[in-house]
Amino acid sequence: MILGAGFAGMCMAIKLKEAGFHNFVILERDKDLGGTWLANSYPGAACDVQSHLYSYSFEPKPDWSRMFGPQQEIWEYMAHCARKYGLYPHFQFETAVNGATFNEQSGKWTVNTNKGDYTAAVFVSCSGGLSQPAMPDIKGLQDFKGKLFHSARWDHSYDLKDKTVAVIGTGASAIQIVPTIAPAVKQLFLYQRTPAWILPKPDRAMKGFEKKMFSAMPFMQRLLRGMLYWRNELFAIGFVSKPGIMKLAQKMATRHINAVIKDETLRKKVTPAYKVGCKRILLSNEYYQAITRTNVEVITDGIKEVTADGIVTATGEERKMDAIILATGFHAADGVVPFAIKGTNGLDLNEAWRNGAEAYLGTSVSGFPNLFLIVGPNTGLGHSSMILMIEAQVHYAMEAIRQMKLNKWKAVDVKPEVQKSYNADIQEQLSHTIWQTGGCVSWYQDRNGKNVTLWPGHTFTFMKRTKNFEPDKYILAK
Numbered sequence: 381m382i383l384g385a386g387f388a389g390m391c392m393a394i395k396l397k398e399a400g401f402h403n404f405v406i407l408e409r410d411k412d413l414g415g416t417w418l419a420n421s422y423p424g425a426a427c428d429v430q431s432h433l434y435s436y437s438f439e440p441k442p443d444w445s446r447m448f449g450p451q452q453e454i455w456e457y458m459a460h461c462a463r464k465y466g467l468y469p470h471f472q473f474e475t476a477v478n479g480a481t482f483n484e485q486s487g488k489w490t491v492n493t494n495k496g497d498y499t500a501a502v503f504v505s506c507s508g509g510l511s512q513p514a515m516p517d518i519k520g521l522q523d524f525k526g527k528l529f530h531s532a533r534w535d536h537s538y539d540l541k542d543k544t545v546a547v548i549g550t551g552a553s554a555i556q557i558v559p560t561i562a563p564a565v566k567q568l569f570l571y572q573r574t575p576a577w578i579l580p581k582p583d584r585a586m587k588g589f590e591k592k593m594f595s596a597m598p599f600m601q602r603l604l605r606g607m608l609y610w611r612n613e614l615f616a617i618g619f620v621s622k623p624g625i626m627k628l629a630q631k632m633a634t635r636h637i638n639a640v641i642k643d644e645t646l647r648k649k650v651t652p653a654y655k656v657g658c659k660r661i662l663l664s665n666e667y668y669q670a671i672t673r674t675n676v677e678v679i680t681d682g683i684k685e686v687t688a689d690g691i692v693t694a695t696g697e698e699r700k701m702d703a704i705i706l707a708t709g710f711h712a713a714d715g716v717v718p719f720a721i722k723g724t725n726g727l728d729l730n731e732a733w734r735n736g737a738e739a740y741l742g743t744s745v746s747g748f749p750n751l752f753l754i755v756g757p758n759t760g761l762g763h764s765s766m767i768l769m770i771e772a773q774v775h776y777a778m779e780a781i782r783q784m785k786l787n788k789w790k791a792v793d794v795k796p797e798v799q800k801s802y803n804a805d806i807q808e809q810l811s812h813t814i815w816q817t818g819g820c821v822s823w824y825q826d827r828n829g830k831n832v833t834l835w836p837g838h839t840f841t842f843m844k845r846t847k848n849f850e851p852d853k854y855i856l857a858k
């Protein structure tokens with residue numbers, strides 16, 4: 381049984397079918413496939429890793445319209461994969477998982493949903509690292525009488541044209557939304573808590589001859605994918621082992637600000653006080669231009685409260701608006717498995733994770749046999765495509781499932797000492813990275829400051845570690 385119809389759940393389903401397993405369902409709370417790329421349909425939504433790399437390795441798309449494909453095109457690519465690999469009969473849409481319990485006698489999971497219970501020998505949770513929108517804790521937010529929505533729940537029926545609009549947040553979503561809506565709205569108030577470092581986006585339309593060439597000569601597309609892969613891996617060196625390299629990126633980002641923004645006060649407002657790389661580096665060619673428009677105001681005073689028709693800042697100044705857009709991101713560090721999940725001896729996953737989420741290879745959690753998490757703890761990336769990590773984790777889960785079938789194991793449960801030493805090692809490696817030493821608080825960290833989201837290294841290291849399922853690391857039950 382698979383939870384989630386995003387890139388991870390679909391990849392798992394494709395690989396199950398390829399291995400001859402057809403008896404499974406994909407439980408999805410939404411009414412369609414896509415996950416991230418269904419939920420985030422806000423104006424300007426696009427990937428920030430090149431599409432030729434941000435796509436399955438086994439399903440190249442030769443005709444991406446741009447270097448960084450827009451949301452609708454990514455969603456259509458996913459729908460194409462679902463059709464081609466015969467996933468539609470497996471989807472159970474509008475089926476929200478409320479909880480899951482492992483039965484030690486039967487060695488099976490019972491998964492409770494709004495449509496009843498499902499039972500399965502193996503439960504693969506692909507609930508997404510960025511699928512639970514974070515609502516800000518602002519006094520009076522619920523009293524606002526105008527239009528209010530989160531960027532991941534965009535209300536397309538609401539026309540922003542000639543409206544006065546507030547955007548709260550200046551992270552990855554906001555920097556795509558602001559340039560797209562700024563020309564249409566009457567006035568845009570942009571509420572910023574912490575600015576992001578933003579580098580120019582090396583985006584462009586793909587040329588007709590390139591699309592034809594990739595179609596006729598697939599190895600040329602593999603060559604491009606390989607070049608993009610290794611270029612991105614170079615960045616990992618800066619994040620992980622040689623933070624000094626990031627000085628160059630910081631110079632480029634500062635030059636980017638100074639080239640576009642002439643006003644000294646605005647320059648100061650958008651220049652971060654932490655080192656580049658500590659928070660996610662963003663890419664845009666339009667954001668700084670947008671915030672220099674006369675109808676855009678960047679407000680850094682801090683929000684005191686929301687009233688029925690506006691926002692009051694800490695200075696006591698009230699601005700009135702028709703709509704508030706919450707570009708406030710997601711519950712990342714605490715949202716890996718956002719429902720009650722009970723393993724052996726009734727062990728609750730939230731209880732097991734009270735000191736921070738931990739897994740072995742981001743995939744197996746001790747005390748939770750036959751459960752595989754895709755995009756689990758410490759599998760996120762700051763430098764490249766998440767699909768690389770997803771494919772590696774799916775490969776690992778498939779190896780486990782193959783061996784379970786072959787050896788007639790009823791249950792596989794990672795040994796607690798294996799998980800413990802693996803995580804001690806991960807945290808030790810993370811302690812030297814720019815994410816921990818760069819002088820910022822970010823969504824990579826949980827409430828205790830522990831980084832439970834990122835993989836501290838190259839993707840090829842993770843791929844190597846997930847290549848084989850090692851039974852000696854697991855408690856095996858026949």
Ligand SMILES: Cc1cc2nc3c(=O)[nH]c(=O)nc-3n(C[C@H](O)[C@H](O)[C@H](O)COP(=O)(O)OP(=O)(O)OC[C@H]3O[C@@H](n4cnc5c(N)ncnc54)[C@H](O)[C@@H]3O)c2cc1C
Binds near residue numbers: 409475506755
């Ligand atoms: C705006 C945005 C842009 C991004 N851009 C990039 C990028 O450029 N490059 C990159 O590498 N990564 C990017 N990411 C990260 C992105 O989330 C991953 O790349 C990838 O899409 C994750 O796939 P997934 O299947 O793990 O999760 P998701 O796509 O989030 O899918 C999870 C699915 O699980 C479902 N679900 C969750 N809980 C339940 C439940 N209880 N019951 C039933 N169903 C449930 C959700 O509805 C969702 O469909 C971006 C993320 C966001 C939000």
